[in-house]
Amino acid sequence: MTPEDRQLLTALFDAAVQAADPHQALRAHLPARPKGRLVVVGAGKGAAQLAAAFEDLWDGALQGVVVTRYGYGCPTRQIKVLEAAHPVPDHAGLAASAALFDAVRGLSADDLVVALICGGGSALLPCPPGDLTLEDEAGLNRALLASGAPISVMNAIRKQVSGIKGGRLAAACSPAQVVSLVVSDVPGDDPAQVASGPTVPDRVTREAAREMVAVWQIELPAKVLAWLAGEDGRAPDPDDPVFAGHEVRVIASARISLEAAAAASAVPAVILSDAIEGEARDVGRVHAAVAREVFNRNRPFQRPVVILSGGETTVTLRGKGRGGRNSEFLLALALAAEGVDFAALAADTDGIDGSEDNAGAFADGASMAWLRDLGLDPAALLAGNDAYSAFEALGDLFAPGPTGTNVNDFRAILIR
Known part of the structure; x- marks a missing residue:
């Protein structure tokens, strides 16, 4: 060559990367100032840079926490940056999921949550439901990564085996409003698919997720299969009133x-x-x-x-x-x-x-x-x-x- x-x-x-520059992507999508507090949460390989850019662009007080991949952090002033493992989750990711829930606990209707979401967040936010463990969720990720299934299938299954994905983090913000600013890394730019949608609920059901496992012949761990076969911990419905007033904006994409x-x-x-x-x-x-x-x-x-x-x-x-x-x-x-x-x-x-x-x-x-x-x-x-x-x-x-x-x-x- x-x-x-x-x-x-x-x-x-x-040129492609510059078009998705965090400052450029965020500038046109800053939300209106809330009456109460502004809390920033986020996850993904570019979450730290998004957080730093948001701090530069926002004229006012804020607080929050985001999680990114090891080695992908950058300096921030008010938003705490945590790092965890990708593509297979670890204990640091488990602690990061807990930190995001802590950041949005006890909010009022006057408060605003801005969610900075980009690709990679699925692995960075482990939160095993029920009696499942971190190792069970790691086993799920390994099986999905080895399956050859498209990202939409992987994320549909992940959402049914999580305590934070599929809109569950947004539900925990209630009664505060949530504005999700999404950098899309998925074909079709469906924001519910990016990072398995921690703040964007999805209409894909558990029954559909089970069918995907069968069609793609994905060899899931036994405990994960048992969880999927049950009814506990279903992902929330997008029509749930808890999501009323929430906004979702795709700010950068392929x-x-x-x-x-x-x-x-x-x-x-x-x-x-x-x-x-x-x-x-x-x-x-x-x-x-x-x-x-x-x-x-x-x-x-x-x-x-x-x-x-x-x-x-x-x-x-x-x-x-x-x-x-x-x-x-x-x-x-x-x-x-x-x-x-x-x-x-x-x-x-x-x-x-x-x-x-x-x-x-x-x-x-x-x-x-x-x-x-x-x-x-x-x-x-x-x-x-x-x-x-x-x-x-x-x-x-x-x-x-x-x-x-x-x-x-x-x-x-x-x-x-």
Whole structure:
């Protein structure tokens, strides 16, 4: 890949992230000043940066607490920032959930709660219901992450096995009003899906969640299955009067970020979709087919072109390698588009792809040949979910570090 192509792709990623900048996203959505207290709560990989930006923009007293992933915190003046584990919850997350409930306890109708919600909050807010334990909820997360199910399915199930998700935190704020300011990382931008909606109730029922477990053949822990089979602890109904007067606003999303990247591109750019779901390697192969069609027949887009897409793919674990969904997407793309003159970047806009230290990686039409020259088999690496090792060997990992926001996957394929 030429330095110029790498620079162009990086600039597009930067434009997408900048469009979801917390200050820019919040500025147009500040609520009216309440008669009483203002309490800020929040969760997600960009929650600390949202909290800091809200403090800068808000002219008045406030208090509150947010939780983010380890290493994603930033300095704040009035809002306490807690850190916990992601993607599998830990005891720090359990304490953070309790701290959020403490922050909204005893409020009046004159008080206002502002909820700063972004992707990653599902794992950061464990709150096992009934006789379930933290280990049960961690086992649930591990099973969901390994299942290959789309994020909407994962979150629908999580909401039925939680004491804080599915609008339960908002219900605990009563009689105070709640304004949820949401940075969407989910296909379709349904705010009830972001972080499993701690302040946004959902209409998906427990019966529907049970059907999803069966359809996707998700191997849940026995105690979690027993809880889902019962009737206790159902998620609240969105029509419950406790949510009357609440507001929900999506302040940043993949759509907005992809449009910003397209506008910033020095090469004509097209957006396939901001809501692509599915198995990462399958999505990679489909993108490869589009790239090959453009390269060989100049359709459906005219060269030169940058093909952009977003959404959230998933990975069904088959091996024990390293790598997240964007790296796996890119390895599958590079294999299927080998010989095509392309350059591509696939990365998570929060700066971390899965559990490793990279956001994603770069690849081009010669990447797989270089990998074989190093004595590695790209097909075997893909089969073992070891995309990280492939791009580490090539020196093509993309590691910008935590970005302070999260609007999910960013994919850019340049065809000269």
